[in-house]
Amino acid sequence: MRIAIIGYGKMGHAIERIALERGHEIVSVIDAGNTDSFDSEEFASAEAAIEFTTPSTAPANIMRAASKGVPVVCGSTGWAERRAEVEKAVLDAGGALLASSNFSIGVHVFNNISRRLAHIMGKLPQYTPHLAETHHIHKLDHPSGTAITIAEGIIDECPRISGWEDEGILWMNATEQEQEKMTADIARRAKEIPSDKLPVLALRKDEVPGIHVVSWESPVDAITITHSAKSRDGFALGAVMAAEWIASRKGIYTIDQMMDDIL
Ligand SMILES: NC(=O)C1=CN([C@@H]2O[C@H](COP(=O)(O)OP(=O)(O)OC[C@H]3O[C@@H](n4cnc5c(N)ncnc54)[C@H](OP(=O)(O)O)[C@@H]3O)[C@@H](O)[C@H]2O)C=CC1
Numbered sequence: 001m002r003i004a005i006i007g008y009g010k011m012g013h014a015i016e017r018i019a020l021e022r023g024h025e026i027v028s029v030i031d032a033g034n035t036d037s038f039d040s041e042e043f044a045s046a047e048a049a050i051e052f053t054t055p056s057t058a059p060a061n062i063m064r065a066a067s068k069g070v071p072v073v074c075g076s077t078g079w080a081e082r083r084a085e086v087e088k089a090v091l092d093a094g095g096a097l098l099a100s101s102n103f104s105i106g107v108h109v110f111n112n113i114s115r116r117l118a119h120i121m122g123k124l125p126q127y128t129p130h131l132a133e134t135h136h137i138h139k140l141d142h143p144s145g146t147a148i149t150i151a152e153g154i155i156d157e158c159p160r161i162s163g164w165e166d167e168g169i170l171w172m173n174a175t176e177q178e179q180e181k182m183t184a185d186i187a188r189r190a191k192e193i194p195s196d197k198l199p200v201l202a203l204r205k206d207e208v209p210g211i212h213v214v215s216w217e218s219p220v221d222a223i224t225i226t227h228s229a230k231s232r233d234g235f236a237l238g239a240v241m242a243a244e245w246i247a248s249r250k251g252i253y254t255i256d257q258m259m260d261d262i263l
């Protein structure tokens, strides 16, 4: 299959390697310095484009690719507020889009377990939920797109949780003194979060690929589930599989539709 890569950073490189391993051809690679390549014949020849760039650049990239008739898989996070506008533009162009905050099969499984757990907890008010995500220090957005998706699943399934709130960000490579101040700010903020809201904490450390922890705590115990990515390969493999899946389709799709179809 002919694939175009939009965003040649950490994910773009992992996607290129895995796409080649699966026998695909990379016909175009677009990075910040060569966005005029959207107008090339090579880009238009792609059967799907895989977009992993930044929160601020993803919407225009998706719309530009769709206007060239290329179906898009987008993994960029942090642009949820522009989703309706982007989806309308893709549909108007007769294109296809599958955007997801996380393409890993393991996270899909984790999110299903988290939803089931939240459903049970709807009947057990003594349990209080908490969500924490840890990522590398280069990440631009917080909380992670995956954390927001997991939070939305918990809110859907547990009627006594009406929303999520940002508990703050803890930079674990900061000095001990700075960390003490951040921890105190987070503890103060945590006290202000009402009991019908899910607190979501972001931690930033070294080169961590991505860890998500959901916990439900009662006065007598705690139930904790964790997804920990060992590398970016799980995200990249899922994105390439999504490109294979969307190439022959038109319209807007979710990761759940794709996973339900292939698993
Ligand atoms: N859905 C999922 O499964 C996953 C999602 N992500 C998300 O993917 C995104 C990218 O992550 P990652 O690869 O780690 O980030 P990187 O910073 O490593 O890579 C982003 C790349 O995009 C390039 N870029 C910036 N602007 C444009 C533009 N207008 N057009 C084309 N390319 C551009 C950057 O170029 P330059 O450096 O020159 O500016 C850089 O090479 C993030 O939003 C992250 O949250 C990450 C992992 C998994």
Ligand SMILES: O=C(O)C1=N[C@H](C(=O)O)C[C@H](O)C1
Binding pocket: 077, 101, 102, 135, 136, 139, 140, 143, 144, 145, 146, 147, 209, 210, 211
């Ligand atoms: O920026 C990252 O690295 C990641 N971003 C995604 C997110 O925001 O959820 C997915 C993954 O956790 C890695």
